[in-house]
Amino acid sequence: MCLGIPMQVVEINGFNARCEAKGIEREVSLFMLQHEDIQCGDYVVVHVGYAIQKMTEAEAQSAWEIYDQMLAAEDAQARGT
């Protein structure tokens, strides 16, 4: 549950944002990032629907690589049982 997922901000409406990762869009709260200047196109770490930190595009990409591997490995295992 403590694994935040990198997402890209697509649209901002007050403290609410639409964020995208891997073609999937989600409503994300920016209420915990009030001390930051968040723009469309920025990357954020999202945890249980709340952006907890800004991150760079490069870091978002490398984080996704490992998550993809993890999910693929877990999927393969789940199918095997």
Place this chain on the structure above:
Amino acid sequence: MSLSAQQWLQRIHTLNLPAPVKLMNVCGGHERSITMSGLRGALPKAIELIPGPGCPVCICPEEDVFEAIQLALHEPVILLAFGDMLRVPVNVPKHQPRSLEQAKAAGADIRPIASPLEALQIAQDNPSQAVVFFAAGFETTTAPVASMLAQGVPDNLYLLLSGRLTWPAVAMLLNTGQAAFHALIAPGHVATVMGLPEWEFVIQQHQMPAAVAGFTAESLLAAMYSVLRQLETGQLALDNCYPQVVRSEGNPTAQAHLQQVMQVVDANWRGVGIIPASGFSLRPEYAAHDARQQLPSYADEARRYAGAMPPGCDCAQVVLGKIYPNQCVLYGQACTPRHPIGPCMVSDEGACRIWWAGGLRQSQG
């Protein structure tokens, strides 16, 4: 310039490690990444990676899960919980529902959610009904819950809060001399929210190396190299191996929301007992949203003691890093993800579940 996983591994292999070294992580996300990327097999034999208290679902007190089940069964409420909680078993006589999932099957209105935002929406959509959000989690999850309350919630939304802090469990292990590890890999997203200083005690008070890691193999290996190097040289300093995301001060807004809405209290950890200053409770100003104060209580003091892990389940030992998952005799035998006996096999962050998903099928118990 940052190194690749391969380069970090090479560096680690050049270290002079005469005796076995045990490194503990305290994060289900770390354990998943370590297990799924096969890091254990790639490291020198002398290095053991121990999964520690990194699963909030696993240590959520049995009496809290019981309370949630009873509220859902006997009160006219909609009960919301993170999906992982639904299959967590409680110890009840055979004919009674032993999980939220079974209570749901028995007709209770229980809905799995993935975010406090969903709780908000459901409360708004059902203004005439009491909506109870059973919120278990560590700081990364509890801070968004605090944020939700700080921003304002409908009158009909109540919190059954079971929030926990990560570092006091490590402090408890170290203070009581129960620490069967030599260095700590600290959790990246907890530090993202809470900042680095709360992990300093590992070095300052216990002279034990520590480094904060992210979730890629590179970041985890960088942290492992850092703590091994600290052991080798004897020069200890809390290392931030996830600087792309973790700032020293953490997330100040999140901390302000936690501070505004919640207070830190002594708290029970399932199978472990009370750990000082390790839990969150709602401040009196938020009592109107506290399910424990506004709704009937099904808690009884006897549960706290009767309600440890299910019989035969060694989850508490697994959570404290005292045994590996496959050292439990039930692992892979009576206990599998399909038929979990204990919470460590239920949650995606439970070490038993992660090791099973990683392909380890045999019990050594």
